[in-house]
Amino acid sequence: MTVSVAAKFRNKVRAPKYLLAIPAIIWYLVFFAAPIAFIVLYSFGTKDTTKLLPVDLSNLSSNSYSSVFDETFFKVFKATLRISIVATAMCVVIGLPVAYFAAFKVPEKWKAIILAAVVVPSFTSFLIRTVAWRIPLAPNGTLSKWLVETGYIGSNGIQILETATAVQIAIVYNYLGFMILPLFVALDRIDVRMREASKDLGAGRIATFFGVTLPLAGPGIIAGVLLTFIPMCGDYVTATVLGGAKGNMIGSMIASQFSGAQNWPLGSAMAILMIGAVLSTLIIGAAIFWVLPRIAVLASPLVQQIRRKIYEHAANQARSEKLQTRVKREVLSKLLAIWTVLVLVFLFVPILLVILHSFNAGSSFTIWSGSTSIKWWGELFDGAETFGVLIRFAILIGIGVLAQNYAKRRPNVARSLKTWLATGAFVVALVVNGLITNWYRTIFDFAGIGDAIRNSFIAAFGATIIAVIIGGMSGVALARRPGGWTKFFMATVFLILVTPEIMDAIALVTWFPRIKDVPLVGTIFSTGWGPFNGGINKLWVGQSLYASAVVTLIVRARLAGLDESLEEAAGDLGAPPARTFRQITLPLIASAMVAGGLLSFALCLDNAVISTLISEAGSTTFPVALLGATKSTIKPFWGVGAVLLFAVTLGALWFLAVLLRRGGDSASKIAATFTGS
Amino acid sequence: MSNEKKQLKMLAPEGFREKLSRRAFLQGGTAVAGFALIAVACGSSDGDSAEGGEASGEGLATGDWSRVINQSSGTLAMYTWGDYNDPDLVGELAASTLNVTMKVDYYASNEDLITKLATSGGSSGFDIVVPTGPYIPQMIEKGLIQKLDKSLIPNMANVDQNYLAQAWDPTNEYSVCKDWGTVGYLYDSTKISKEMTNWQDFLDVCMGEASGNCAVIDGAPNYCGPWFWANGIDWNTEKPEDLDACEKFLVDEFAQHIKAFDSYPSAKIAEGAFSIAMAWNGDARQAYTRIEEAGGNPDDWKWVLGAPETELWMDNYCIAAGAPNAEAANAWINWDLIPEVSIKDLSYHGYHTGMKNMSTLISEVAPDLTRADMIFFGNEQVSTMRTQVITPALDRLIDILNKSKAKAGG
Structure with a gap:
């Protein structure tokens, strides 16, 4: 490396290396480290319901830990880990063929379609999809009755609801998309020549898969496992909605300690031990992954001998039945295609049921009354307001798109303007139109769901902005200014990623009342900030933690792939650091920030666990309200709300995909962007 | 008392x-x-x-x-x-x-x-x-x-x-x-042959005929109540021996038979998830409408007000x-x-x-x-209903519910 003028210049500036990460460091200290520290403290306290915060810290003991290790509670721990490990493994087994098929067996256009089909269900409300599983699984449901009539099952019908099996099915369903995408991205990046070389060297298809494809897909599998296993461990929605008493998971048990039982010490101890359990499972998993290839290497003479045998056998066969191999390959492709179709059907059935049941004439969402009705939708399209809003929206975005097209044809317009004009129009349509006409309220002014949908967007939007800013800055700092601080910071980021949501939730919910009296910071969270009430502010904080960690990693990965020469060149040309950052670094990481922002937005929009615990009257989001409704009977209008939310999210996604497409990205690249790889 | x-x-x-x-x-x-x-x-x-x-x-x-x-x-x-x-x-x-x-x-x-x-x-x-x-x-x-x-x-x-x-x-x-309101239970008379009248019947059937098919209310005192009432014990008792006996029965013997802890079982009853479920009287009443909507026969389901004593x-x-x-x-x-x-x-x-x-x-x-x-x-029914009193024993009841939940998830 040549020591450039820029580097010298940079050394002259006495700013610490972690300068750009400072916002993130402060954020994590105040809203992650300190609250979690209190959880650790609570776990040694004793329950005291006479206090406002029902925990007595005057005499500390480790009693709560010994209660967790009590046989009864420990059973739930084991069950949770079992369900999560099995579900993760099933996700790999189910998802790998789909990813393989999409990556190697179909033309580019179909790749995009398959990937879109995998992604789209993830953008429907997580909760309503889970609730929807009650429909086909109900013992009195249509499917069950049919199976009984045809004699496939006994007269009791399907007996899966309220068991661990129901949780297992739904959890695989809920997280499958998060497994398929990273797998696809990893497989898709494999150079086809590697596979060809392997075949040229005589390896059969199976040997190529296990010897070349799978090891190269390793990072994708690891990413997929992390993206699915950790949230599964902390998932309390699925178990609460479908599990009954038998499918109990630790997440719901911890949540009930904090609310129902008001036993914060026990809940804290459980949460801490849970992080321990998640970490040690990951370490064991990593160890296995580390050991296995080495065993394979040790056994390599043997393996090679076997491979040679297989090759000779295959070669002999190939010589005699070349045609048959071809047929076989086609059979394999067909099987993969059938499997992919089945998986996609599996992914879409609950969503179709949600749409169908929003037309249910009965009074309960999950129980089909036998006849359809548009009364739940009628409330939405009552009066011309909704249509008016839709038209206004279409006009504003249309103008944006036209302007963008126009700008494209003129050479002297800045490139960024060309790219972002339509997006800008979308945002303007959303925000300005909303502020002026307050249509969010009017359009969604039915059955109390409207406010919830609006709050969901405000909360997710704010949290995403925070995540993109602090995550983007610390990502740049990590990639460009590594130093002693990097290790600590990365450890924190990793800790945030592995901390189950439920723990963040309880940490924050007990933290806010503590900082209530702190001037400035406290007031923001009790009386609100500007037009946003205190509850929304809390949601921003809660949802931004995980999201910002994700953005950090994405931005860091993006910059790590580009060497610093561009920035150095800018410095050599005399640009001050701020300008270099604005004109060079920022455009370089823009796509990573968009990707991180999208992923954050989707995660935040669906956030139920943190939001339920910290939301207030003015900040109830859609998942929170729905989770509340699951405690009694869910009305069909929740289906309408979910479809509406789905439509808006899908619109935004489609819009972004079009933008990326305009930028010349291929389907695979867009997928990579969406998964942040 | x-x-x-x-x-x-x-x-x-x-x-x-x-x-x-x-x-x-x-x-x-x-x-x-x-x-x-x-x-x-x-x-x-x-x-x-x-x-x-x-x-x-x-x-x-x-x-x-x-x-x-x-x-x-x-x-x-x-x-x-x-x-x-x-x-x-x-x-x-x-x-x-x-x-x-x-x-x-x-x-x-x-x-x-x-x-x-x-x-x-x-x-x-x-x-x-x-x-x-x-x-x-x-x-x-x-x-x-x-x-x-x-x-x-x-x-x-x-x-x-x-x-x-x-x-x-x-x-x-x-x-x-x-x-x-008060609390009682609903049961499906096509699945449970026994004519049921009180809490003892409820506990027996849950552990027998309806094992793995029964739901109880997800609230500590309400979950523990039936055992106290069936055994003629005041449900606001603070006596350690009563609480110990309650815990022994509910955690060690009863919990394993429970299908769900659910305070509002009416919709799930209509889905066919349970054959017997403890329920508030209003929710139980709504269950009849839902059963009808789901195409079931509401008359199959019998409502029993908790006896000899129950909650008010x-x-x-x-x-x-x-x-x-x-x-x-x-x-x-x-x-x-x-x-x-x-x-x-x-x-x-x-x-x-x-x-x-x-x-x-x-x-x-x-x-x-x-x-x-x-x-x-009626007056006679109301005279068997008991209001809850918050006592230090509530912590014990919460503990019993917690342990039962952990135990039930086997």
């Missing part, structure tokens, strides 16, 4: 007379006249009684009723139990009659409510909350609820004296009865401390106490709303109310 027994009787009509003298101040024409004056002072053109009747969409009941409507404005946030009001009353009608926009969120237990209010430190943003009676004293003590403005709730005069001045709030400074609970409207719109909260509570509005609510959720002269009111306003026997109970 004798205290609670007395308190129970207050709810039985015979208690009416003894209480009368104590609460004379709330009674009679003077009080009502006073409230009428206030209504005039409020000066709203909609504040006359005829409007109140029309708003509820029913004919007016005869008799001495207060129907004051106070207009208000703004948003009103209610934090309540699941599906606990007629959607019209917390939606369109509240908007058209009181000019308030309502939003409603739900909680699953009194502890959930207390945690939410306590952790938000008075800025929860909720106006109306609906705690169960025995939890009110600790909520007052922790400063989680504020006093009602009784001058804005003249319609409190419509509430039967039996349901006012309860032990938890003797002067109704903080609370007014929303409704009260009363949920109360309160106003959260720091409520952003306390005025609207008072106005809404007052409106919900108009007899016709109250009966509309009652027809929806199926719990006794505590209006005076209830039987006349029902016969005039809602004569075609179905399954009224699951809403209204």
